[in-house]
Amino acid sequence: MAGFNYMTKGGYDKMVKELDELKSTGRKEAAQAIAEAREKGDISENAEYDAAKDAQAMLEMKISEMEQILANSRVIDESKLDTSRVVILSKVTIKNVKNGMEMSYKLVSESEANLKEKKVSIGSPLGQGLLGKEVGDIAQINTPTGLIDFEIVDISF
Numbered sequence: 001m002a003g004f005n006y007m008t009k010g011g012y013d014k015m016v017k018e019l020d021e022l023k024s025t026g027r028k029e030a031a032q033a034i035a036e037a038r039e040k041g042d043i044s045e046n047a048e049y050d051a052a053k054d055a056q057a058m059l060e061m062k063i064s065e066m067e068q069i070l071a072n073s074r075v076i077d078e079s080k081l082d083t084s085r086v087v088i089l090s091k092v093t094i095k096n097v098k099n100g101m102e103m104s105y106k107l108v109s110e111s112e113a114n115l116k117e118k119k120v121s122i123g124s125p126l127g128q129g130l131l132g133k134e135v136g137d138i139a140q141i142n143t144p145t146g147l148i149d150f151e152i153v154d155i156s157f
Contacts, residue, residue, distance in 0.1 A: 005073045006088050011112040012075050019066045022059060030056040069111050078157045086130045086155055088122050093154040094130070097138065102153060107131070 007015075034056060037049035078089050086092050086107065093104045105120045107130065113121035120127050129141040130152070139150045 005069055005109050005111060006076050007073050007109050007112060008078065008089060009075050011108065012070070012073055015066060015070060015073075015111065019063065019070065022063050022066070026059050026063075030059050081157060083155050083157060084134060086133045086152065088131075089157060090130075091154075091156045092130055092152060094139070094150040095153050097149040097151055104154075105130075 033052040034049065037046055037052045040046060040048060043049045076089055081087055081089060088107055091104060091106045093102060095102045105118050107122050107127050108119045110121045110123050113119055122131060125142050129139045133139050133152045135152050135155055137152045139152065141148050141150060
């Protein structure tokens with residue numbers, strides 16, 4: 001992973017908790033599934049055993065990825081960020097210039113992005129288009145339906 005992964009304190013704590021859960025409960029469940037499959041006879045022809053081993057490998061891969069993300073993470077103190085421009089962790093209210101519809105999003109790292117919670121990755125086209133803009137600026141965002149102009153209405157944290 002190149003560079004740093006900037007996160008909120010809440011996002012960092014949530015990921016640490018999930019990682020701890022995977023390392024403890026997840027590993028125990030994977031080991032138990034392998035043991036149960038092994039008890040069913042010859043493991044060379046046991047599809048259940050193969051599936052349990054595959055699940056264990058996927059779990060270990062996810063644990064490794066999360067450890068890598070956390071190792072490269074930097075927790076950002078939102079109170080020290082500049083509200084005059086859109087930066088990571090900014091809550092941005094934008095207005096579609098064409099139809100007047102307003103939306104608010106928080107710009108976060110890729111590991112914290114969740115569209116249902118209105119958290120958009122800074123690496124997404126929307127995030128890239130908004131970064132560095134000020135209130136009143138127009139951001140042209142390339143969407144699947146074409147270019148859309150959004151006016152920056154408000155920036156907060």
